[in-house]
Amino acid sequence: MINCILKPDFIKPVFLGAVIFAALAFLPSLVDSYYMSLAISIVSFAVLATAWSMFSGPTRYISLATVVFFGIGAYTVAVLGEVLPFPVVLVCAALAGTMLALLVGFSTLRLAGVYFVIFTFGLTELVRQVVSWYEVNVTREMGRYIFLDITQNDIYWQLLTLFAVLLLTGFILGRSRLGFALRIIGEDETVARHCGINVTRVKVALFVLSAVFMTLTGAIMAPRWTYIDPVIAFNPMLSFQVVIMALLGGPRRLLGPLLGVIPLTLLFEVLTANFPNHFSIMLGVTFMVIVYLLPGGVIGLYEKYRTPQKASPSNGHSKTEEKTA
Amino acid sequence: MQISSRLRLATLAAATTALMSTAALFGAQAQETYRIGYAISKTGPGAPGANTSTIPNYEMWAKEINDAGGLKVGDKMIPIEVVEYDDRSSSEEAVRAVERLINQDKVDFILSPWGTGLNLAVAPILDRAGYAHLAGTAVTDKAPQLAKRWTNSYWLLGTGEQYAVEMVKFLEQLKSDGKINDKVAMIAVADGFGIELSNAGRDALEERGFELVYDKTYPLGSQDLATIVNEIKSLGADTFVAFSYPPGTLGLTEQARVLQFNPKIFYAGVGTAFPLYKDRFGADAEGVVSLGGASETDPKIASYIERHVAFAGREPDRWASIVNWASLQSLQQAIERAGSTDREAVNAELAKGGFDTILGTYKPGDQNFWQVGQWQDGKFVGIAPTDMEGAHDLVFPKPDWKGAQ
Numbered sequence: 001m002i003n004c005i006l007k008p009d010f011i012k013p014v015f016l017g018a019v020i021f022a023a024l025a026f027l028p029s030l031v032d033s034y035y036m037s038l039a040i041s042i043v044s045f046a047v048l049a050t051a052w053s054m055f056s057g058p059t060r061y062i063s064l065a066t067v068v069f070f071g072i073g074a075y076t077v078a079v080l081g082e083v084l085p086f087p088v089v090l091v092c093a094a095l096a097g098t099m100l101a102l103l104v105g106f107s108t109l110r111l112a113g114v115y116f117v118i119f120t121f122g123l124t125e126l127v128r129q130v131v132s133w134y135e136v137n138v139t140r141e142m143g144r145y146i147f148l149d150i151t152q153n154d155i156y157w158q159l160l161t162l163f164a165v166l167l168l169t170g171f172i173l174g175r176s177r178l179g180f181a182l183r184i185i186g187e188d189e190t191v192a193r194h195c196g197i198n199v200t201r202v203k204v205a206l207f208v209l210s211a212v213f214m215t216l217t218g219a220i221m222a223p224r225w226t227y228i229d230p231v232i233a234f235n236p237m238l239s240f241q242v243v244i245m246a247l248l249g250g251p252r253r254l255l256g257p258l259l260g261v262i263p264l265t266l267l268f269e270v271l272t273a274n275f276p277n278h279f280s281i282m283l284g285v286t287f288m289v290i291v292y293l294l295p296g297g298v299i300g301l302y303e304k305y306r307t308p309q310k311a312s313p314s315n316g317h318s319k320t321e322e323k324t325a
Numbered sequence: 326m327q328i329s330s331r332l333r334l335a336t337l338a339a340a341t342t343a344l345m346s347t348a349a350l351f352g353a354q355a356q357e358t359y360r361i362g363y364a365i366s367k368t369g370p371g372a373p374g375a376n377t378s379t380i381p382n383y384e385m386w387a388k389e390i391n392d393a394g395g396l397k398v399g400d401k402m403i404p405i406e407v408v409e410y411d412d413r414s415s416s417e418e419a420v421r422a423v424e425r426l427i428n429q430d431k432v433d434f435i436l437s438p439w440g441t442g443l444n445l446a447v448a449p450i451l452d453r454a455g456y457a458h459l460a461g462t463a464v465t466d467k468a469p470q471l472a473k474r475w476t477n478s479y480w481l482l483g484t485g486e487q488y489a490v491e492m493v494k495f496l497e498q499l500k501s502d503g504k505i506n507d508k509v510a511m512i513a514v515a516d517g518f519g520i521e522l523s524n525a526g527r528d529a530l531e532e533r534g535f536e537l538v539y540d541k542t543y544p545l546g547s548q549d550l551a552t553i554v555n556e557i558k559s560l561g562a563d564t565f566v567a568f569s570y571p572p573g574t575l576g577l578t579e580q581a582r583v584l585q586f587n588p589k590i591f592y593a594g595v596g597t598a599f600p601l602y603k604d605r606f607g608a609d610a611e612g613v614v615s616l617g618g619a620s621e622t623d624p625k626i627a628s629y630i631e632r633h634v635a636f637a638g639r640e641p642d643r644w645a646s647i648v649n650w651a652s653l654q655s656l657q658q659a660i661e662r663a664g665s666t667d668r669e670a671v672n673a674e675l676a677k678g679g680f681d682t683i684l685g686t687y688k689p690g691d692q693n694f695w696q697v698g699q700w701q702d703g704k705f706v707g708i709a710p711t712d713m714e715g716a717h718d719l720v721f722p723k724p725d726w727k728g729a730q
Contacts, residue, residue, distance in 0.1 A: 034428030037421050129544070136515045136542050140524055143441065143517040145467065147474075225416040227445035229517055231370070231545070232416050272418070273425060276411045280368060 010175070014168065021164045028153040036152050040224075042265045043159040044217055047166055048238075049246040049257035051213035054170055055206045057251035058182040061112075064239040065104070065120035068127050069097050069211045071233035073218025075131065078144035078228050086150070090219055097215025098208055105204035121236070128234040135230070143229040150223040158220045166213050170254045173209075182206060248290060250299025259298040358406035359396055359666055361387065362432035364422030364447075366439050369414025373571065375439035377599055378462055378645035381637035383407075383436055386653040388636070396657060399664045408432055416446040423447045427454045433666055434656065437461050441517055448475050457672045459656065459689050461649040464488075466521050472690065477672050479689035481648045485521030488616045489568070491696035492592065493529035495709045495719075496564060500535070504721060505563035505589050510539035512553060513568040518595070522568040538562050543569075548576035554586050564590040571596030574615075575605065582609055582726040589722035590614060598698060598705050600640035610700040612723035617644025618698025618707030620715040625683045643698060643705040651682035652689050 028036055048066055056063055076093035084092070108119050135142050173179040181202050184192040192199055222228060241264075249260025271282045294301055363383060366375040387405045390396060395404035408430045412419040419438050426432050427450070435451060437444055437460045444463040451458040452475035461481050465471065468480035499505045509530055513523035519542065530537060538560045543550060550573060557565065565588040567577055574596035581591065596602060597615030606613075619626050629650060633641045641647065658681065659674035660666065678688025685693065695707030699720060706717040 032428045034424045037424040041417070041421065132515055132544070136520060140520060142515065142520040143465075145445070221417075224420060225442075225446045226449055227416075227442050229442060231516075232442050235415065237415070269421075272410060272413075272422070273429075276409055277367065279411055279413070 010171075013171065017164070017167060017171075021160060024160055025157060028156060033152055036156055038265070038269060040152065040156050040159060040221075041269075042262060043156065043163055044221055045242065045245055045261045045265055046258050047159060047163050047213055047217045048242045049249065049261050050163070050166055050170065050254070051210045051217075052242050053246045053251035053257045054166075054173070054213075055203075055210040056246070057253075057256075058179075058186040059203055059206065060186055061109075061203075062117045062243065063120045063207075064117060064236070064243065065123050066214055066242045067234055067236055067238040068120075068124050069100065069214035070218035070221075070238060071127065071131075071230075072096050072100060073215035073220075074222035074225075074228055074233045075144075076215075077148075077219045077222040078146050081146050081148050081223070086148070090216060093215050093219035094212050097211045101208040101211035102204065105207040106200070109200060109203045109207060121239075124234055124236050124239065128230045131234070132230045143227050145227055146223050146225070148223040152224070155220055155224060159217070162213065162216055162220065167254065169209070174254060178202065178205065244287075248294070248297050250297040253299055256297070256299045263298075357401075357403055359398075359403050359434070359660070360406045360408060360430065360432040361434050361436060362408040362410075362426035362430055363436035364410040364412040364419050364426065364438055366414040366443070367411040371414035371439050371443070374462070377642050379437075379439050379649060381633065381641070382646055382649045382653060383409075385633065385636045386650075386657075389632075390657065397661050398666055403666065412438055412443060414440075414443075416442055419443045419446050420450060423450050427456070433668065434671070436653075437463075441465050445471075448478055451475070452477060455668060455672075457668075457675050459652045459675075461652055462645050464518055464521070466525075477676070479652070479675075481652055481689060482645060483690075483692045484525075485518060486525035487692060488696050489522045489526035490529045491709050492566070492614075492616070493526060493533060493535075495697055495711070496530075496535070496590065497533045498711075499590070499719075499721070500533075506561070507535050508538045508560065508562035509535045509564045509566060510557040510560055510562040510588075511537060511566045511568075512539070512550075512557075513542050514545055514570045514573055514594070515542040516545045516570060518570065519568045522594075526566065526568065535564075543573060545570065546572060548572045549580075550577050551580045551584065553577075554580045554584050558584060558586045563588055564592070566590075566592045567594055569594035569596070571599065575602070578602075578606060578609075578613070582606070582728055585726065587723060587725055591723050595644075597700075598643040600642065603700065603703060603705075606728065609726050609728045611702070612700065612720045614697060614699045614708075614719075614723075615705075616696060616698070617642070617647075618695025618705060619643040619647055620695075620707060621704050623683070623715065629683050644694075647683060648694055651680075651684040651687050651694075654682040655680040655687060655689050 027039055048070070052063065052066055055061065073093045076096050077089055080089045080092055104123065108116065111119055181192065181197045184195060184197065185199055185202060189199055225232065245260040245264050246257040247260065248264060249258060250256030267286060271279050275282050365380055366372050387407050391404050395402040408426060410422040410425070412422050423435060426435055435456050437458060438447060439462050441463040444460040445465070448458055448460070448471065456477070458475065458478040459481060460478060463480055464482045464485050465480065466484045466486055468484045472478055472480055496505065496509070500507060511523060511526060513519035523542070527537065527540065539557050539562070541553070543553065554577065567573070569577060574593045577593055581587070591612065592614040594615065597613055598617040603610045621627055621630065626647070630640055655675065659671050663670040663674045675689060680687050684691070687693065695709070695713070697709035698705050698707050699717070701717060701720055707713065707715065708717050708719050710716070
């Protein structure tokens with residue numbers, strides 16, 4: 001482990017990353033609060049999509065449970081925000097996310113393919129109803145108020161730190177035995193089992209790691225809304241947005257999701273600002289254009305130009321398929 | 326029928342927007358405008374409510390002022406320019422849209438979004454940027470604290486408690502007159518609104534010697550409440566209270582009608598005062614009690630309803646719409662009284678109150694509107710507080726259901 005950390009091909013990217021993040025930390029002094037809110041949106045989706053890809057990229061399990069962990073984080077802040085100091089609240093949120101992820105992971109990661117997708121989608125509804133039931137019957141108060149003196153800039157810095165930690169974790173993971181095991185599982189689970197890898201344990205470990213980052217994002221974002229209820233905290237749209245962004249960018253590389261997050265967040269912004277009455281139609285048209293022009297995601301485009309002889313036949317094939325369809 | 330009127334509205338809205346933006350393009354250099362911005366739920370779960378209580382009022386207000394030549398500021402007439410966004414019923418989108426209105430569009434005034442959650446989400450931002458906040462569609466028991474916390478915020482619909490307590494006070498009178506027994510069946514939607522009202526209602530009922538023979542919640546969005554109605558029917562309660570939301574309100578009424586459950590007092594929640602309730606149930610709406618109400622004999626209110634029908638192709642609801650309109654009238658008068666478009670001057674005028682509106686002399690945040698109303702002869706009239714001017718007598722007991730026999 002120490003060996004691989006000291007190699008120059010590890011130090012160089014990490015150093016470069018540190019410089020970029022240090023520069024980004026000065027953004028609040030350069031732009032007004034509108035651009036800060038846009039930056040928060042980009043960084044929060046970047047964390048969510050990267051965390052999602054960390055698990056779903058190598059294992060190819062499509063999870064629609066992003067908002068479950070995000071919402072748990074937000075609720076932890078709503079419940080504990082005024083009782084404990086904020087860093088402690090974040091630790092509690094991470095613990096809550098870990099526990100839920102362990103529970104869900106051990107009980108469901110033996111499911112494969114479409115069953116897992118359906119389960120994670122159902123999980124959103126389940127958690128939302130359980131929280132509603134608890135609020136209605138136990139606390140007898142449905143909405144919760146979050147009055148914390150956390151400014152927009154604080155939220156930005158926290159998210160930025162979280163993203164830096166996430167990228168570093170992902171980077172180390174990609175070079176570790178665990179990451180290698182994951183790639184084997186992604187290629188062929190049976191082979192992985194035969195290599196002596198405890199497949200379930202590896203998958204659960206990754207699922208928990210990715211869930212902790214999602215939970216923390218929810219916890220950091222919650223003070224921005226002042227008021228949350230189960231419908232606001234567990235909005236399934238968020239899960240879909242994260243999947244779309246990660247898939248557009250390319251979930252199998254560490255920086256792939258970021259390439260989906262930035263253009264899509266900006267696109268949402270442009271559409272919302274300029275076509276308030278036609279947002280959904282414009283969004284649909286844009287997605288169709290993306291699917292036709294970039295079937296392999298942004299990373300796919302990059303890889304196509306890097307190895308043209310390999311990518312072009314599959315591209316040609318998909319085109320003929322579309323024509324016959 | 327419904328689709329065509331909606332289409333007409335959409336076309337109208339699109340045409341208005343197109344016209345306004347063209348006007349803005351041509352007029353930008355020529356003359357000064359007063360820029361009004363708002364982000365509202367045009368899509369998502371909040372859209373039906375926003376489309377009933379808020380959007381038509383905002384659009385009609387801007388149009389009426391511009392048709393009259395604009396706001397009279399000093400000796401100038403300044404037209405209104407509207408910047409609008411869709412918050413897609415999401416708190417995060419609402420926050421971003423308001424940041425955009427403040428920093429990018431640099432609007433002069435921001436009108437409130439729809440619903441308690443979104444109003445609370447944008448309140449701190451508006452406060453920090455020095456904008457007044459006329460929260461037109463938030464019902465929260467924290468309203469008094471919120472108004473103190475953000476000094477330029479006005480929580481127009483008040484607390485959930487006030488509606489429940491006013492209704493229970495009214496029931497108490499009926500009970501002491503010997504008209505109803507002491508049994509009440511209460512249900513509530515499992516959402517912020519339903520929970521707040523049922524909490525307050527429960528305490529108030531028990532305090533006044535009522536017995537709650539049924540007290541449960543139903544999930545948000547649920548329309549099939551036949552089992553609940555059936556269960557309640559056999560409990561012998563003279564009073565049925567539902568703190569429901571529009572889908573539940575319509576479902577409950579339909580199922581009570583089919584199952585011939587006809588208590589002496591039938592109280593249903595949000596949605597009862599909507600014109601679509603009357604459209605759907607016709608003569609069976611008669612006698613149904615709910616929150617809100619309008620003094621339709623008041624010429625100002627009658628004229629408002631008439632103009633609303635002409636503008637939007639349908640009637641306004643008899644609760645939030647009326648309060649929203651009064652707040653918009655207040656805003657116009659505040660700007661004209663301030664004699665300037667300076668934000669602080671306008672905010673100071675708003676805080677002074679004393680505006681002449683469809684609710685009479687009004688200051689945003691006043692609760693001088695009907696807390697309990699009833700459908701009588703196709704009109705949703707106010708019945709409580711009973712000491713308010715123009716209070717109607719209760720139609721009692723509720724007439725039999727006629728529709729589904």
